[in-house]
Amino acid sequence: MIRPDAPVLLEIRDLRASVDEQPILKGVNLMIRAGEIHAVMGRNGSGKSTLSKVLAGHPAYSVTGGSVLYRGEDLLALEPEQRARIGLFLGFQYPIEIPGVSNLEFLRVATNGRRLAQGQEELDTFAFEDLVRERLQVVQMDPAFLERSVNEGFSGGEKKRNEILQMALLEPLVAILDETDSGLDIDALRIVAGGVNHLAGPDNATLLITHYQRLLDVITPDFVHVMAAGRILRTGGKELALELEDRGYDWVDEELASLEAGEAARTPLEVA
Amino acid sequence: MVAVSATEPRHPLPAAATAAPWIADLLADLPAAPSAAVARARELLAQQPLPSRRQEDWRFTDLAPLTTIAPRPLDPAEQASSAPAAPLGPVAEPGRLRLLLDGLRDPLDGLNLPPGLHRLEGEALQAALGRSLAAQGLEADWPVLLNTALAPRVLALRVSAAVAPLLELVNDVGTGQGVEALRLLLLLEDGASLEVLQVQRAAAASATSLLLEAELGRGARLRHGLLAQGHGAASLLAQLVVSQSPGSELDLVSALSGWGLVRLEPRVLQDEGQAATRLRGLQRVDGRQIADTHSQVAFAGPEGRLDQLHKVVADGAGRSVFNGAVRVPRAAQRTDAAQLSRSLLLSDRARIDTKPELEIVADDVKCAHGATVSRLQDDELFYLQSRGIAAAQAARLLLRGYCDEVLAELPGGAAGWQPLERLMGEDPTP
Ligand SMILES: Nc1ncnc2c1ncn2[C@@H]1O[C@H](COP(=O)(O)OP(=O)(O)OP(=O)(O)O)[C@@H](O)[C@H]1O
Ligand SMILES: [Mg+2]
Numbered sequence: 001m002i003r004p005d006a007p008v009l010l011e012i013r014d015l016r017a018s019v020d021e022q023p024i025l026k027g028v029n030l031m032i033r034a035g036e037i038h039a040v041m042g043r044n045g046s047g048k049s050t051l052s053k054v055l056a057g058h059p060a061y062s063v064t065g066g067s068v069l070y071r072g073e074d075l076l077a078l079e080p081e082q083r084a085r086i087g088l089f090l091g092f093q094y095p096i097e098i099p100g101v102s103n104l105e106f107l108r109v110a111t112n113g114r115r116l117a118q119g120q121e122e123l124d125t126f127a128f129e130d131l132v133r134e135r136l137q138v139v140q141m142d143p144a145f146l147e148r149s150v151n152e153g154f155s156g157g158e159k160k161r162n163e164i165l166q167m168a169l170l171e172p173l174v175a176i177l178d179e180t181d182s183g184l185d186i187d188a189l190r191i192v193a194g195g196v197n198h199l200a201g202p203d204n205a206t207l208l209i210t211h212y213q214r215l216l217d218v219i220t221p222d223f224v225h226v227m228a229a230g231r232i233l234r235t236g237g238k239e240l241a242l243e244l245e246d247r248g249y250d251w252v253d254e255e256l257a258s259l260e261a262g263e264a265a266r267t268p269l270e271v272a
Numbered sequence: 273m274v275a276v277s278a279t280e281p282r283h284p285l286p287a288a289a290t291a292a293p294w295i296a297d298l299l300a301d302l303p304a305a306p307s308a309a310v311a312r313a314r315e316l317l318a319q320q321p322l323p324s325r326r327q328e329d330w331r332f333t334d335l336a337p338l339t340t341i342a343p344r345p346l347d348p349a350e351q352a353s354s355a356p357a358a359p360l361g362p363v364a365e366p367g368r369l370r371l372l373l374d375g376l377r378d379p380l381d382g383l384n385l386p387p388g389l390h391r392l393e394g395e396a397l398q399a400a401l402g403r404s405l406a407a408q409g410l411e412a413d414w415p416v417l418l419n420t421a422l423a424p425r426v427l428a429l430r431v432s433a434a435v436a437p438l439l440e441l442v443n444d445v446g447t448g449q450g451v452e453a454l455r456l457l458l459l460l461e462d463g464a465s466l467e468v469l470q471v472q473r474a475a476a477a478s479a480t481s482l483l484l485e486a487e488l489g490r491g492a493r494l495r496h497g498l499l500a501q502g503h504g505a506a507s508l509l510a511q512l513v514v515s516q517s518p519g520s521e522l523d524l525v526s527a528l529s530g531w532g533l534v535r536l537e538p539r540v541l542q543d544e545g546q547a548a549t550r551l552r553g554l555q556r557v558d559g560r561q562i563a564d565t566h567s568q569v570a571f572a573g574p575e576g577r578l579d580q581l582h583k584v585v586a587d588g589a590g591r592s593v594f595n596g597a598v599r600v601p602r603a604a605q606r607t608d609a610a611q612l613s614r615s616l617l618l619s620d621r622a623r624i625d626t627k628p629e630l631e632i633v634a635d636d637v638k639c640a641h642g643a644t645v646s647r648l649q650d651d652e653l654f655y656l657q658s659r660g661i662a663a664a665q666a667a668r669l670l671l672r673g674y675c676d677e678v679l680a681e682l683p684g685g686a687a688g689w690q691p692l693e694r695l696m697g698e699d700p701t702p
Contacts, residue, residue, distance in 0.1 A: 056658050059650060084660035096655040100673020106656070109669070113660035149673065150655075166659060 001202065002222050006033040009071055009174050009205050010055075016065035017054045024050045026230035027066065032174065035202045039216055039241060040209045042227030043249050048209045049093050051227070052176045056090040057083055070174070084110075085117035089172030091163040093179045093209070098150035103162070106150050107132060111169045135168040138195045156183035164195045175199070176207045181215040193218035213245045228252045233259075292322040298343035298451060299421065306423050313420035316412065323414050332593040332625045333564040337533040338507045341479045345422070346450035348375035368438040368469075368685045373454055375425050388433035389466075392459060397428050400459055404485040404515045408541050408570070415509045415537065419483040422453035429457070431464040431492075438685045439468045445506070447476040456484040460492035462517075467495045469683045474506035474531075482510040488520035488547070495523040497682040501694045502531030504559055511537045518546035518573070525681045528563050529556040529695040538567045545573030545604055551580040554678035556695050557590025557622065564593035571604035578608070583678050584615035585671065585695075586622035597629040598639065605634045611641040616648070616674055671696065 010032040017025040024047050032038055040048050054061050055068065057080035068075040075083060098106070111131070112122040123131060136143060139161045151159050160180050167175055177196065181189055196219055200206055208219065216224075216238060224240040225232045226249075233255055234240065295317055305311035322339070323330040369386060371379035380391050392400065405411050427441070443454060460466060472480060488494055500508055508531050516522055528534045540549050555563040569578050584592045592615065600607045615624045628641045648670050656666035672692060679691045 056654075058654055079663070080654060080657035081660050081662050081666075084658055090658050092655070092658075096651050098652050098655065098670065098673060100676045101656075101669050106659070106661075106669070109661055109665070110656075110659035113662075117660070170659070 001035040001037075003033065003035055003202075006035050006202075007071070008033050008069075010075075010207075011069040012055075012066070013068070014066035015051070015054065015063070015068060017050065017061045017063050019050075019061050023064070024061070024230050025054060028227075028231055030225065030232060032205045032207065034173075034205055036222045037200060037206045037208065037219060039221035039224045039238075040207060040227055040232075041211065041224060041241065041244060042233075043252070046227045047230040048227050049178050050230075052090055052093075052178045052207075052209060055083075055176060056080055056088065081113070084170070084172075085113055087114075087171075087173035087204075089167050089170055089175045091160075091167060091175065091177040091180045093182070095151050095154075095159040095163055097152045097154075099152050101150050102146075103148055103150050104129075104132070104146040107146070107166065107169055110166065114170045132165075132169065135165060138168045138198055139164045140191050141165055157185060157188045160184055160192060161188065164192050168195060168199060171199070171204075173204045174207070175204070176209070178209045179211070180208070181210055181212060189214065190218065213241055216241050226252065228256055292339070294339040294343050295322065301344040302422070303345075310420060310423045313417045317414075317417045317421045320414070329566065329595075332591070333533075333535060333562060335533070337505075337562065338479055338509075340505070341477045341507060342450050344450045346445065346448050346452040346478055348452075350448045350450075367436075368440050370440040370442060371427070373425065373427060373441055373443040375452070379427060386435055386437050388431055388435040388464065389439070390430040390432065392428035392430045392457065396430070397426075397457070400487070401426075401428070401455075401457055401485070404487055404513045404541070407515050407543065408513060408539055408568075410511075410513060410539065413511075415481065415511055415535070416483065418509065419453045419455060419481040419511075422451065422481060424453035424455035424481070424483065426455045426457070429459070431458065431460045431466045433463070434465045435467075438683055439466060440685060441468060441470045443470075443472050443480070443482075445474040445476075445478045445480060448474075449477050451479045451481070453481040454483070456482075458484070458486040458494065460486065460488045460494055460520075462489035463491045464489065465493035467683045469497045469499065469685055471689055472498065472500040472502075472508060472510075474503045474508070476503060477505035478503075479507040479509070482508065484510075484512045486512070486514045486522075488514065488516045488522060490517045491519040492517070493521045493523075495683055496525070497686055498524075498526040498528075498536070499682060499686055499689055499691055500526070500528045500531065500534060500536075501689075501691075502529065502534060504530070504532045504561065506531055507533040509535050511539065514538075514540045516540065516542045516547040516549065518542075518544050521548045521550075523550045523552075523681075525552040525678065525683075526565075527554045527675075527679055527682065527691050527695060528565075530697070531561060531563065533562045533564075535564045535566070538565070538569075540567075540569045542569075542571050542573065542576040545571050545576040545607065548577045549579070551578070551582070552678045552681045553580075553582040553594075554585075554675055554695070555583075555592060555594075556585040556587070556675075557592050558588040558697060559590060560588070561590045562593070563590070564595075566593075566595045566597075568597040568599070569609070570599040570601075571607050571609075572601070573603055574605045574607070576604060576607050576609075578610065580609075580611040581678065582611075582613045582626075583674070584613070584624060584626070585618065585675065586615060586624050587618040589619070589621040589623075591623045592625070594626040595629060596627070596641075598631065598641075600630075600632040600634050600637055600639065602633045605636045607634060607637045607639070609637070609639045613641075613643040615643075615645040616671070617645055618648070618671075668696070
């Protein structure tokens with residue numbers, strides 16, 4: 001839902017980031033207001049996951065330029081856990097397995113951290129079990145998964161559902177879902193999409209990273225962005241995704257080439 | 273003043289190497305040897321220096337911390353008055369039989385032993401004591417000599433059937449200072465089974481020598497958990513010496529933490545093969561602590577199985593040693609042995625030495641081994657942090673998960689002793 005007067009939740013300006021001195025994000029600009037659903041598409045390796053991890057504060061990436069404001073606050077100055085507690089959520093493309101750490105305990109500790117940050121009281125084990133059982137229904141997950149170690153031995157689809165369960169518990173303001181639809185069967189896709197729609201409201205926003213129109217058939221985006229070589233090359237409405245489905249990404253190369261030629265021509269001037 | 277028996281050598285034999293001063297002082301302070309065996313052990317001990325790092329078996333482990341402990345026998349009364357008053361650890365629940373091995377009383381006194389469990393004494397005891405040691409040629413091993421020389425308190429049990437309650441053996445030295453020795457003997461007859469949780473604790477500068485011998489008859493099952501929660505000034509030398517008959521199953525689980533020096537030697541002999549041995553070990557070092565596990569499993573016949581996992585957490589300037597010997601001679605065809613050692617390095621100043629020592633002569637065998645040393649994984653930490661869990665708490669969760677793989681294998685009643693909290697050095701609720 002687009003409301004030009006809705007508060008800005010996330011404002012990314014000319015964001016640049018590298019890993020091992022290798023630039024990956026090369027000037028990303030993006031503004032997200034409350035109530036909006038954004039989709040980011042783009043070829044493999046274009047930097048989509050990197051963008052999501054930099055926003056969440058992954059230590060492997062160093063920010064080399066630009067800024068990110070989260071509700072007006074400097075997001076990049078915060079530790080990853082602080083970002084999560086104030087309402088930023090990243091659904092991982094590849095959720096991590098953590099042997100020996102019980103899923104239930106993990107979810108409880110995480111949920112209570114977020115609750116404290118929102119000025120709510122912590123939940124004891126019993127109250128939390130009630131809450132988690134209720135939220136399990138959003139993703140139609142078997143309670144047996146609570147007893148297992150975090151993601152350990154979960155199938156690809158089960159891991160993705162566990163991500164959405166975490167999102168349902170943490171009630172983020174900005175949820176970034178990195179290919180949450182990959183690896184899901186048709187039913188699971190419907191369940192996960194249903195969960196995302198259920199959790200999307202006028203006060204929060206969602207950034208979906210996806211390769212497939214089929215997700216956007218069930219979650220209608222307000223904006224679609226195409227990422228290429230570490231920046232957002234084009235932004236449009238939901239039609240842009242359909243156009244990509246038809247035309248593929250070949251046009252990206254031409255546009256990138258002209259962009260880079262322009263930059264190359266400009267560089268000497270900047271130096272001088 | 274106790275009279276010194278004639279058999280006690282006050283002076284080492286002329287040709288012998290000089291005893292370590294600490295041993296000489298300790299021997300001089302002991303009451304008279306109650307038996308010829310004890311006297312003999314003292315004599316042998318007096319003739320040799322402490323094991324040193326020049327010996328392969330002690331290459332990484334310096335016994336210096338032991339010699340900082342007062343070289344005198346620990347007074348059981350002091351131990352009792354300093355050990356935390358009741359209740360020791362968790363309240364004894366139904367379904368467990370708790371024996372206090374504090375030396376103040378006969379732990380079996382006035383007790384109705386449950387069906388299948390019997391006191392072993394007299395000639396039967398004399399015949400069995402030392403048999404497992406002899407089968408592995410360990411009689412003159414330094415830690416064995418030390419244990420014998422100290423005239424240990426002995427608890428010997430015969431197991432004739434499946435024993436229902438968990439046998440909980442508790443030795444809490446508390447703030448007692450000095451040196452003590454404990455000797456246990458478990459004879460499991462054919463088809464018998466027993467679960468033992470042995471809790472060893474110290475809270476000051478004491479040294480405990482623990483020697484367990486166990487014999488498993490055909491089809492017998494023993495599950496033994498050693499929960500050793502020490503102190504930075506305390507030492508523990510423990511040997512678990514087991515003989516297994518065909519068809520028997522042995523589970524040895526150990527969790528060692530907090531000791532200035534701990535050396536654990538599980539020694540298992542499958543005397544005709546065809547038995548199952550499962551070893552689970554976890555040791556944590558921090559500060560300047562040393563923890564050393566030297567395990568040995570020998571197969572004297574075919575078709576034996578070994579499943580071993582040894583885990584280490586090394587923090588501070590701690591030092592961890594693991595040496596896992598597996599002996600598979602020609603007679604041990606179709607042995608199936610797997611050994612995995614996993615170490616978690618939490619500090620740049622900590623040191624980990626880990627060495628599998630596979631001696632395989634038989635040709636038709638499966639022997640797998642692996643050793644890993646890692647740090648907490650950034651991706652795992654980040655995943656937890658991205659859910660709002662602070663870095664320090666995330667690290668603690670990961671560490672607990674890591675340790676729990678072994679701790680969860682301790683016998684059922686162990687949880688009340690808060691093995692995880694103590695191992696992590698967290699303040700357990702009293
Ligand atoms: N930690 C890293 N170390 C080295 N290279 C990295 C690292 N992270 C990302 N890269 C590189 O950065 C580029 C962008 O990767 P990223 O994962 O962001 O792509 P993506 O758009 O998410 O691709 P996909 O659609 O395949 O998920 C790739 O070339 C990748 O190899
Ligand atoms: Mg990606």
